[in-house]
Amino acid sequence: MTTERRPPQPPAEARPADQPGAALQAADDALSGVFGGSRVLFASLTGPAHVLEAANAAFFTAIGGQERSRTGLPVEELVPELAAQGLIELLDRVYRTGEGHVGRDTRVILGEGSQAREAYFDFIYEARRDGHGAVIGVRMIGVETTRVRHAQRLAAEHRVLLEQIARQAPLGEVLEGMCRAIEELSPDMLVSVLLASSDGEHLRHGAAPSLPDFYNRAIDGIAIGEGVGSCGTAAVRRENVVVADIATDPLWAGYRDLAGQAGLAACWSTPILSGDGRLLGTFAMYHRIPRAPQDADLALARVFADTAALAIERHQAEQAQQAAAAREKAARDDLAFLLAASTALAANLDEVQTLRRLATLCVPALAPLATVDVMDAGRIKRVATAGANVRDRTLLTARAPVHDTDNDAVARVLASGVTEVARRTPAPGPWRDLGVTGYLCAPLTDRGRPFGALTLLSTGDQPFDGHRVALAEELARRAASAARNARQYTQRVTLAHDLQTGLLLSDLPDIPGVQLAAHYHPAGEGLDIGGDFYDVFAAGGGSWAFMLGDVCGRGALAATATALVRHTARAVAPLLAGPEDVVRAVDKALNDRPDHHDTGFVTLVYGHLTHGADGLAVDLVRAGHTLPLLLDSRHTVHVLDTPGTLLGLGTEPELSVRRVVLRPHESLLLYTDGITECRGGGDEQYGDARLAHALASTPDKPTATDILGSVTADVRAFTGGGYAEDDQAVLVITAT
Numbered sequence: 001m002t003t004e005r006r007p008p009q010p011p012a013e014a015r016p017a018d019q020p021g022a023a024l025q026a027a028d029d030a031l032s033g034v035f036g037g038s039r040v041l042f043a044s045l046t047g048p049a050h051v052l053e054a055a056n057a058a059f060f061t062a063i064g065g066q067e068r069s070r071t072g073l074p075v076e077e078l079v080p081e082l083a084a085q086g087l088i089e090l091l092d093r094v095y096r097t098g099e100g101h102v103g104r105d106t107r108v109i110l111g112e113g114s115q116a117r118e119a120y121f122d123f124i125y126e127a128r129r130d131g132h133g134a135v136i137g138v139r140m141i142g143v144e145t146t147r148v149r150h151a152q153r154l155a156a157e158h159r160v161l162l163e164q165i166a167r168q169a170p171l172g173e174v175l176e177g178m179c180r181a182i183e184e185l186s187p188d189m190l191v192s193v194l195l196a197s198s199d200g201e202h203l204r205h206g207a208a209p210s211l212p213d214f215y216n217r218a219i220d221g222i223a224i225g226e227g228v229g230s231c232g233t234a235a236v237r238r239e240n241v242v243v244a245d246i247a248t249d250p251l252w253a254g255y256r257d258l259a260g261q262a263g264l265a266a267c268w269s270t271p272i273l274s275g276d277g278r279l280l281g282t283f284a285m286y287h288r289i290p291r292a293p294q295d296a297d298l299a300l301a302r303v304f305a306d307t308a309a310l311a312i313e314r315h316q317a318e319q320a321q322q323a324a325a326a327r328e329k330a331a332r333d334d335l336a337f338l339l340a341a342s343t344a345l346a347a348n349l350d351e352v353q354t355l356r357r358l359a360t361l362c363v364p365a366l367a368p369l370a371t372v373d374v375m376d377a378g379r380i381k382r383v384a385t386a387g388a389n390v391r392d393r394t395l396l397t398a399r400a401p402v403h404d405t406d407n408d409a410v411a412r413v414l415a416s417g418v419t420e421v422a423r424r425t426p427a428p429g430p431w432r433d434l435g436v437t438g439y440l441c442a443p444l445t446d447r448g449r450p451f452g453a454l455t456l457l458s459t460g461d462q463p464f465d466g467h468r469v470a471l472a473e474e475l476a477r478r479a480a481s482a483a484r485n486a487r488q489y490t491q492r493v494t495l496a497h498d499l500q501t502g503l504l505l506s507d508l509p510d511i512p513g514v515q516l517a518a519h520y521h522p523a524g525e526g527l528d529i530g531g532d533f534y535d536v537f538a539a540g541g542g543s544w545a546f547m548l549g550d551v552c553g554r555g556a557l558a559a560t561a562t563a564l565v566r567h568t569a570r571a572v573a574p575l576l577a578g579p580e581d582v583v584r585a586v587d588k589a590l591n592d593r594p595d596h597h598d599t600g601f602v603t604l605v606y607g608h609l610t611h612g613a614d615g616l617a618v619d620l621v622r623a624g625h626t627l628p629l630l631l632d633s634r635h636t637v638h639v640l641d642t643p644g645t646l647l648g649l650g651t652e653p654e655l656s657v658r659r660v661v662l663r664p665h666e667s668l669l670l671y672t673d674g675i676t677e678c679r680g681g682g683d684e685q686y687g688d689a690r691l692a693h694a695l696a697s698t699p700d701k702p703t704a705t706d707i708l709g710s711v712t713a714d715v716r717a718f719t720g721g722g723y724a725e726d727d728q729a730v731l732v733i734t735a736t
Contacts, residue, residue, distance in 0.1 A: 040056075041121070041123070043140045050076065050092075050095070052070075052075050053071060053072075062110065062119065062121075081116075094125045095138055103121065108121060120145045122145055164177065171206075175311065176209050178191075178193070178304055178311075179208065189285050190285070192211055192231075192284040193282070201223060202223055203223075203224060214262075215264075227253070228254070235271055238271050240271075246259045264288065266291045268285045270282065270301040274312075281308065283308055341475055341478065344361060346485070356383065358483075359385060359386035362386060362475070369385075369392060371384065373401055374452035375452065380401045395430045419472075421438075423463055424439075437459060439455055508536055509544075513735065514736065517731075519712050523674070531550055533550075534546075534548040542611070545606070545609075546609065546733060548605050550604075551600075552601050565589075565604065568585060593648075601624070605625045612661065616733075618662060621657055627642075633663055639692075642658040662733070667707055667734040669695055671691070674726035681720065686719075694710055695710070
């Protein structure tokens, strides 16, 4: 490029010193020499036509380079686009008035069409005068501030982007704002950002506000690899890829027609990398004409690729945090659901009700429809259904599964014990009417063996995912445990009831001249066999035997001792002479028990009832038991303190027989220590005195039922109807 052009002139020594304009020319020559190799623009214009007489290389570079590097032409002819921007008019004014003009940060469009560029200048127009002071032209001295201005705008845009990232603006908003900012700084450039997919094998659309939509759709999801345009190649190489001419570069062989349709001729792609070197995406600059980048372009790409990396990493961190929070919330929700479900399943100790509650818990939390089936005597029985309405539940109930492993999911799961999930109907049935599209069938197992199956039915497009499968299996496991507990509870209650039925009299016998009333209340919920017992039976010879006692311990072993006492007494009473002999026989039977049946001692009150001339004769033996109480006809309570030691200790018991006569309306009260030792709200026990007072408070001439009702009511009032710590038994014998 020519650095300075001016018309041929005679040698300096041939020009007379007083030639008009000689001094002016000398000044211009001096200025030209000063600015010749600098970046300051210098131009000397002559006459009203503003003919370019001399200029330095920086001036020619600014106005268009080699093609405009000429002198001797009017500046309007050399740079015609200046006229429309008012710059020729400014030259005319300076030439006419001789007054200079200063321009600050003046925007100038240089070049035309696709070659036009935006530039900014600080400049001075000053008049050139001859030796007589007449204006003969204009001199221009200026500095191009385009890069400074662009740098300022770049810094401002960059600051805005960083502020957006800091306030966690959406990633799409940040990336699109970045693309538009760069395009405003470089109007001939189109910018695109592609994001690496989660599998690291593809690039997805991120932002490209000025590229055609069809082009963005076409490259959305392109593979990362060598030869996949500029971006796919830059992503796999992890380095800049510059394609100055798409029409000839082999990297664009598969996308050349697409680029042509979009009017793209050049593409420079920079990989966007995280701080640890992970690929985040690509940053691409497109041009509509073939073009290679300048250093400034590559620097710009690096700056904004780093900015994009910051935005993407922040976005990924936010997504990871949100995903972690969502997983944590889902885990909390799942745990809360399972805890609530476990509580609900355990609330009812009935197996069928537990399984029905299981189906209800699943709808709609896990599925819109649910069924529960169990094996019953070798056949599959549907015990529960759940749905949004009666129609759905009716249809589910009407179609029970059959034991066909080839054609029924429930049968297969019961056979295999393995959960089955499918996007089809589980078996022949009314599935079209219900809109069923898939099922999940999970086994209900007891000690590793399936006894039932929970079936969830979907009615939409969403399949059963791993999360719902795991939740359903855990719920099925808990429901199976609750059902097993309910079944065991029912079995224990039945066993306890059967044993207690065998140990206690269902009905007291009718004895002429005698009223009998009894009360028995086991401690707890009645699941254990009580240690208290009573019995009344015929002893032969017109007499009747009665007993009330307490076996040390609870449960089945205590029940065996209870049965042993009752059955021994019943067996020997008709054969032995009196109550003392019967009690000693009972003691021998207890001492002869096998060691593993030994539950400890037994307390007992045993006696015989015989009608006599004076009333009902009662001969009784007390073997370590609570003291019987006698209510006489004057409503006075007497304590029958009859000596006697415990039975079953392996030593000969000390026993004695006491006879009392019950006259009409007099009563004998036998009770266990569960009555006197029960507690109210504090630590105070009910006690012997309170029992005697309750007995004395009965109405005049009470029946056995009256006495029993008064005593038990007083005990309930004292305890507030609360939990009994020990078994309670009462037997009332009243003479009539």
